[in-house]
Amino acid sequence: MIPARFRSNVAAGAAAKEPGERRMLGGYYVRLAMTSMRHKPVLVAMMVLALAFGVAMSMSAFTILHTMARDPIPEKSSQLYAVQIDNGGPRSRKPGDNEPPAQVTWRDASAWLSMHRATREAAMLQVGLTLKADGEAGKGTHVAGRATSAPFFTMFDVPLRYGRGWTDAEEGDRARVAVISSALNDRVFGGENSVGRTLLLNGDAWRVIGVAGPWDPRPRFFDVAGGQAFDEGEDVYLPLQTAVSLEMETMGYEYCDAGPRGDTYADLLASECVWLQYWAELPSTADARHYAEGLTTYAEGQRAAGRFGWPANIRLSNVRDWLVARKVVSDDARLSVIVAFGFLAICIVCALALMLARSLERSGEYSLRRALGASRRTVFLQAATEAGLIGSAAGVLGIAFTLGALGLMRDLFPGDLARIAVIDGPLLAGTVALAAASAVLAGIYPAWLAMRTAPGIQLKGGL
Structure with missing residues (x-):
């Protein structure tokens, strides 16, 4: 059965x-x-x-x-390079470590920007801001800002919902213009086109000229200092030269292993402290090789001038190599x-x-x-x-x-x-x-x- x-x-x-x-x-x-x-x-x-x-x-x-x-920006990760230079020499590193600092000094960043040797270049730093909208009362709110060079938005494919980014001329004139994030625009201006409106940042009036669209690269490859590779990012973008002229400092990411900072902001600008991130857009390997040769020539020039007492030690790392080098994972x-x-x-x-x-x-x-x-x-x-x-x-x-x-x-x-x-x-x-x-x-x-x-x-x- x-x-x-x-x-x-x-x-x-x-x-x-x-x-x-x-x-x-x-x-x-x-x-x-x-x-x-x-x-x-x-x-x-x-x-x-x-x-x-x-x-x-x-x-x-x-x-x-x-x-x-x-890969946070696959369409351009092979063209964007983090730039490093050894400004501290062996005494600023652990024995056996030959890696230059992840950030650069103001004197190096400003010198490279003036040379215009890459398709696009941008120096940047994160700054802390107290924000108010026009007509708003009270103490305001604290927001994270990024002071950066004009090519930033084009280099990193930042979409703009309204308006535009600033120009090199506006940055050279120390214009107080700003691009804000969509989240901040929604919070402060109700999501409407806020181009032409005014924000009070640290008590100064800044004109909104652009509103960024949704943009949230993860990891935030362009700034991984201080373990912030997965932070939300900034709500306000400002011209670098304007921010420096107003003596805006970093949010605690100054590293002075190669020398003292000094007491004043002018001392910081002249010091060997590294506190800015520097990126260059180089479309081809030939461009990258030519740019690296220029960096080596620059470093050897600094050595000849007595600033460096060691052979040129520079690095160019594309996005993926950079994330590996900084041990983001x-x-x-x-x-x-x-x-x-x-x-x-x-x-x-x-x-x-x-x-x-x-x-x-x-x-x-x-x-x-x-x-x-x-x-x-x-x-x-x-x-x-x-x-x-x-x-x-x-x-x-x-x-x-x-x-x-x-x-x-x-x-x-x-x-x-x-x-x-x-x-x-x-x-x-x-x-x-x-x-x-x-x-x-x-x-x-x-x-x-x-x-x-x-x-x-x-x-x-x-x-």
Whole structure:
């Protein structure tokens, strides 16, 4: 007598011989798998949960790493170069370290800007500002600003919703003009075209000439000083020369290993303190090589003038090389991904053990199907389809677990992590694919065993 739990599958196996049924093999295998899975819901649930937890942990860690390691400006990352020069010599570095400072001095930045040797160049620094809109009362609010050169917006593909950026002439005239972010424009001006309106910054009147569109490169490759690679960015952009003329200082990112800062702002400008970021746009490798040769000539000139007492030591790093050099992706982030995928491997092994136990338990069912004429391929496809369904269910549940884990990270670690603990569409699809692949991987061996054992042995031992 055929056990009750096998009857529907046996009937389905017999029906599979009919020509009309053969044209619907996909639906047949799915129905067969669903029927089988309903007989052992607890065991199936354990397999789904094991895979879902493993997928969620691995994809949560991978999402963080993916955001940290991705190219923030892929269309131009090979053309934008961070510029470094060694202005402190061996005494300013650790023994064996030959890397120049990540930032540059004012004297170097201003000298390079005046040479106009790149397609575009920009020096910049982050400044703290107290902001008021025209007619606003009270103390105002603190916002982050970026003082930078005129080419900044074109170099870094910053979209402008309204207006324009400033010109070299306006910067040379120390014009008090500003470009503001969309977020600040929405907050202060209700999202309307605010070009021509006035902001009070540190008590001075500045005219809004542009409103930037949504722009949020992650990581913020152009300024990774002080561990702020994943900060939100600035709300106000000001001409560099104007900001310097008003003695705007950095937000604490002055490094004076090569010499004292001095007491006044004029002392800072003349010092060997590094406090500005410097970028050059160089469309070709030939341009980059020519620019590097110019930097070397400049450094040797400084040495000849008595400023440097060591050979020229300069660096040009494109965006991707720069992020690697500055270790924007920490070793801890990479290790967490390795650990998470190791946990997924353990979950796959657990699912494999459960599927193997399930396959051995169902040896009698497979024997009946073989005795009724089912081929080894048919039996294999039946087991593989069931594994695929389990993987799909684990993928859907894994998405829920992943979103929950990322949400928990944002709640527990607000700030930078909240901005990178965000999953996108391709990663969601990857979560389902990873779960399905994991389930199929775990189900391949049990399915292979199911089709390899002789029907007579299975019938004798299984029924």
